[in-house]
Amino acid sequence: MRLRSGIRKVLPAALLLAVVSTAVVAVPGVTAAAAGTAARVDVTWENTSSWRTGFRSAVTVANGGSVKLRGWRVLLSYESKAVVIRDARKVASTSRSFTVAGPTRRVDLAAGGRATFRVDSRKVSGAKRVPTACTVVGASVPCSVNGGPATPGTGGPTPVPTAAPVPTPSTTPTPTAGPPVADKDGSVVVGWRTVNAWSSGFQSSVTVTNRSSVRLDPWQVRFVYAARVAEIWDATATTTSDGFTATAPAWARGLDPSAATSFGLTSISTPGGGRVPTGCSIVGLPAGRDVACTVESESDPTAGPGSAPTPTPTPTAPAPSPTQLPVPTPAAPAPVPLPAPHVGDTLVAPYVDMGLWPTADLRSSAAATGVRAFTLAFIVSDNGGSPCTPAWAGFDAYRIGGPQDFAGNIAAFQQTGGRVVVSFGGAVNEELALRCTDPAELQAAYQQVVDRFGVDRIDLDIEGAALSDTAANERRAVAVAGVVRAQAAKGRSLEVSLTLPVMPTGLTREGLAAVAELSAAGVRIAAVNVMAMDYGTGPQRMATAAQDAATSTAAQLASVPRYAGWTAQERLSAIGITPMIGANDTGEVFTRTDAEDLARWSVAHGIEVLAWWEVTRDQPCTPSIPTYMCSGVTDAPWTFARAFVRGATS
Known part of the structure; x- marks a missing residue:
């Protein structure tokens, strides 16, 4: 983000993985x-x-x-x-x-x-x-x-203790119904649930429960499946002649008896094909073992009617340009249901420059504006200490874990129900991955920040020379992926947004490569957040330019493997927008009307996160206020924040 001083989801939310006991x-x-x-x-x-x-x-x-x-x-x-x-x-x-x-x-x-x-x-x-x-x-x-009347559960009879075995007399045994299963080592049960559906595809959540007596290491399930897998997470997919094989991810290979795991996927519909596999089998079993596999379908009310979508040919044309993206008008047909956020799901989280003095009081700012989340900027490498030591704005006094790292300010806001996103990087100083070259220490630095402030989302603001540093980008991607896995192992989710410079025509080549690198490392990017500011192309309607930047970037994402099977609207719902309020550094002016219009458009189009640079600047300039702490226009304090909130909630 430009500093003037001297952010299911769409796609799958949480997926279960647990090793369970016997009781x-x-x-x-x-x-x-x-x-x-x-x-x-x-x-x-x-x-x-x-x-x-x-x-x-x-x-x-x-x-x-x-x-x-x-x-x-x-x-x-x-x-x-x-x-x-x-x-x-x-x-x-x-x-x-x-x-x-x-x-x-x-x-x-x-x-x-x-x-x-x-x-x-x-x-x-x-x-x-x-x-x-x-x-x-x-x-x-x-x-x-809250201690009120109890409601009975919906299950069958509550299990009772199993009695000790009783010897069976040597008479004719009681016949067993159905075919004999003595040659089986038990079964694996796959629960398959469709959680979202749209015109050309759908999203599924899959649980795999090992009810056999065999440890599966790695677990591998082959599915007879009519649809085509577009993307899979928490597992890998290999195409077969009649479907695909799902294999355990590297970080959770084994599946013990009585244990369960899960994965998610999006699929492209095929003419006449259903959304649920018609069969499954366990592959890669130890010699002499035989484990059955069954698929149980579980409906979900959010998936839309019917057991299969209307068949739609797989598109072969190039991704549409921004001008081809559907724009709702009164005469337009009803929109096709998509697995994208609906009104109210856009995260409104403006940036706060924690390196400024005096430091913004988060709780007071929220009370004055109605903003319920802030993106705190920026964590970078400590300029006066170890390259792997994180600090706000690079100041020694603001080292994370020290007495002046604003933990009290942040905690006071969180205790009111506020959400905090921590952003790493920015336009000045050095983002951690640029100086910290030890992979373990780099991951530990990111983890320290996540643990210190108890956040469930981080932002990576990569711009300037940092964007073209391939080695640093690779280190960062691997380290952040490690933190995401570590949080998941503790039962906690960690969302990651990637903030990049943009023009109304879209991302730079380096920016698009950064998206691909982070995605390839295994990080599911919550939002590609575009810095809709400082274009340097002359006066223009800044809300319109921001909308163009968002739709252009969404179209570009079609070239990244993770997004290749997504629709235009789905890609748009993975975009974040961050303008600079008031006077931009290159002469453009983002107005109060731009703020309200952009917020309304963002929510209506399912934009994942809406932010702005930056909260402290939301006041007019006076002789006693430095230019980097004011908007450069005459609007009263909090005019922009209130306009964004009004537009996002109207």
């Missing part, structure tokens, strides 16, 4: 396997903050019994609209309820254990802001909200 209560697709019963589940719901159009809640799900709940799911009767859930998975929703499940790698709820998550909700006129009831899905376990 469980069954939920859908998982068999009860041990003794004991769970006495009850208690949900504690506390609304922690509120704004004009919505509110945030902290939720705890406590297992009060003596038995682990494997793959726990709880349906909450809820009259408000749950929009964003963090540290848990929303697996289904209706107009008056939603079902939440355990997050990645924490799908189970231990006896006496607790799961905590956050919910951001949209206010609904006359609706209650606390669930009226809760129901444990798939197990006969009562559930209550």
Whole structure:
């Protein structure tokens, strides 16, 4: 980002991976396997903050019994609209309820254990802001909200302790129904759920549960599948003559007996083909082993009607130019459902330059503007210390972990329900990967920042000479991918956005290469965030130029393998936009009207993140205010922030 001193999703959100114990209560697709019963589940719901159009809640799900709940799911009767859930998975929703499940790698709820998550909700006129009831899905376990009346679970009979074996008399044994299975080592059950669908393809969430007695290392499942896999995550895919084979990722190869794992994929529809495999088999088994495989389909109300999409030929034409992208007008046909964010899902998170003095008070800024998230800039290499030491703006005094790293300022804002994104890089100083060449130390530096501030999203602002440093780009991609995996192993998600310079015609060649490098390293980029500023091409309508930059970049992403199978709208929903408010460095002026119009357009088109540079500048210049801390125009303080919020919520 230009500094004047001297940001499912679309595509898959959380996917489960867990090694489970033997004492469980069954939920859908998982068999009860041990003794004991769970006495009850208690949900504690506390609304922690509120704004004009919505509110945030902290939720705890406590297992009060003596038995682990494997793959726990709880349906909450809820009259408000749950929009964003963090540290848990929303697996289904209706107009008056939603079902939440355990997050990645924490799908189970231990006896006496607790799961905590956050919910951001949209206010609904006359609706209650606390669930009226809760129901444990798939197990006969009562559930209550905030100590209220308990609702019985929806499962079958609660498992009871298994009696000790009784010797069978030497008489004719009781016949076994169905074909003999004595030659099998058990089975692997695949749960296949369609979570989004659009005109030419769909997205699926897949669970693989090993009910056999054999450790699968690596696990490999071959699917008879009519559709064509466009992208897969948390597994690798190899095309076969009648479908594809999914193989374990390098970081989670083995699948023990009674364990479960998962992966996700997007697929391109084929004429007459369905969305669910018609068969599966386990490959790569140890000699002498025979494990069966079955596919169980689970419907999802968000996937649209029908079991298969309307057949659409796979497009062969080049990706459309920005002028060819669909622009909604009153006369346009109804939009085709796409797996992209809807109104209200755009993250509004302006930048705050933490290197300025005095440092912005995040809590006060939020209260004055209605902004609920900030992108804090910039973490770079400590100019006066170790190259692998992270510091705000490179100042020794602002080293991360030191007494002046603004942890108190940040925590005070987070305690009000605010969300913080930490940005690495910027136009000045040196981003960590430029100076820190030791891979382990570089990953540790990023991890230190994530842990210090407890963030679930980081931003990589790469520009200037840093953008063409191939070695640094590769180091950064590998290190960040390692941090994402480390967070996932702890049951925590970490989103990553990539901020790049742009023109109305799109990214530079180096910028597009940076997207490809980060994606190839295994990082699923939450947003390619374009710096819609400082074009240097003369006066122009800056909101329109920002929209052109976003649509041009979305079209360019078609050349990156990860995005090749996506529609134009899906690619647009993976874009972020960051203009500079007021007077830009090269003469253009971004106005209050531009702010409101761009915010309204961004939300309507599913833009993933909307930011601006920068919060401190949202005031007119005076003789007592340095030029780098003011907008260069005469608008009153907070004019731009309030215009962005107004446009995003109107």
